[in-house]
Amino acid sequence: MPHPKTVEKMFECAGPIEYKLLPRLIHVTEAAAIAAAYQMGRGDKHFADQVAVASMRRMLNKLDMQGIIKIGEGERDEAPMLYIGEEVGTGVGDLEVDIAVDPLEGTNLCADGCPGSVAVMAMAERGGIFHGPDIYMDKIVVGPDVVRYEKEHPDERIDLDAPVRQNLEIVAKALGRNVEELVVVILDRPRHAQKITEIREAGARVRLVTDGDLMPGVATAIRGSGIHMVMGAGGSGEAVLTAAAIKILGGKILARLVLPSVANGKSKEKIQEEIEEKMPRLEKMGITLEKLNDVLDTERLVPGKDVIFSSTAVTPGHFLRETRLFGGGDARVHTISMGASGAVRFTDSIYIKDKQETPLYL
Incomplete structure (x- = not known):
């Protein structure tokens, strides 16, 4: 046989x-x-x-x-x-x-x-790919070692709303490394300044990219790539494409839709203008203002x-x-x-x- x-x-x-x-x-x-x-x-x-x-x-x-x-x-x-x-x-x-x-x-x-x-x-x-708007998604991407660790330790899971240090410690334990040995890829944007500071204060290393965090997300599931985690807000389309590859490779992505004006810390007036501009189209896709806060995991982004x-x-x-x-x-x-x-x-x-x-x- x-x-x-x-x-x-x-x-x-x-x-x-x-x-x-x-x-x-x-x-x-x-x-x-x-x-x-x-x-x-x-x-x-x-x-x-x-x-x-x-x-x-x-x-x-x-x-x-x-x-x-x-x-x-x-x-x-x-x-x-x-x-x-x-x-x-x-x-x-x-x-x-x-x-x-x-x-x-x-x-x-x-x-x-x-x-x-x-x-x-x-x-x-x-029906196998998330039908989403062309806005941002705030995300965390990790490889299959983290998924396996979470199954073995159900009380320890990466969380989009958890402190950066907590997520880094889980990834480090899953990979059998120290936090100081981790490399986190994040887009070099002003909106990520605080997150970058928190990653460095936790002891991890940051690899800034000017554009394109899709393939670094895929790389988290490839041993030897030197990339252990991807964080930060980028294009929603890129997040869904990352999810397709990471699902096949056994990794994990957590993401949340976010309006660019919100992610970039714009004024209340600018945020309201964007809500009025974009929400009618988003609602046609079944995404209400309240649903923007939903956490979308790998299966919700790519259910196929x-x-x-x-x-x-x-x-x-x-x-x-x-x-x-x-x-x-x-x-x-x-x-x-x-x-x-x-x-x-x-x-x-x-x-x-x-x-x-x-x-x-x-």
Whole structure:
């Protein structure tokens, strides 16, 4: 009898979305990353994002599925964004999927040639991805060691409202480390000044990122990445994409929706203006002002069972190598992809347009 953890058994656990779409999803993020890489360092973040969006949309519309964008880059009238509610795919077949996209996470990073920009996407069955507004989420992300520790010690759990030191001590115990050995990634924003101070006062080390805390969140579930925890308020879409990967990898995310004006400590007048502007749309999504305070865990952000995720680096990442461009349109890209079956792939892809002109190098 084969061992239950054999590759055959894992493939048997793969749902139809993973089985049919994950191999193609890799091509989608790789195409977007290559398109963006041609704009790397040119200083125009909007055009870099535009070409990544256009490439991703074209590739998505070649897939035999009925897809709806649940986490996108904007509203219907904000072309050329892959907007929330947009329908993609050929419409052929019976696969109905919800999609979360960020064609170019870290637009500033790409435009300035800095590390950390990626093309990223997740899919799940209908109803399997949180349908949320394009505002902020305050979050904590940790890896599977912490999840296991919480199961063994039910009275010790990370908590979005707990003191920073308390959460750090739980993570340290789960990893068998001292707090002083932990690395916490957080966006370098004025709104995080107090939290950064508290992390340092607790003894942990801080790694500030100017943009892009999605992949650091994924990295918490990868041993050897050097990242043990992600904290702070960032984009809600990025939080949901993080949740898709972290669910597959066995980690944990806790998040709460928060209006940008609140997160950034604006005046009561500015907060009220944003409430009046955004709440009508949020209420259509079933999110009332009171529900903004709800804590959303991994399962609420990504309740789907047949979940897939792919991310391709544009510039050097926390554990992915940058897209490299060669003469004549050839490119080499590095991708992480995964599905709910537990299969995780690091793919080193080389695209050669003219095999007679361009030899393949190791």
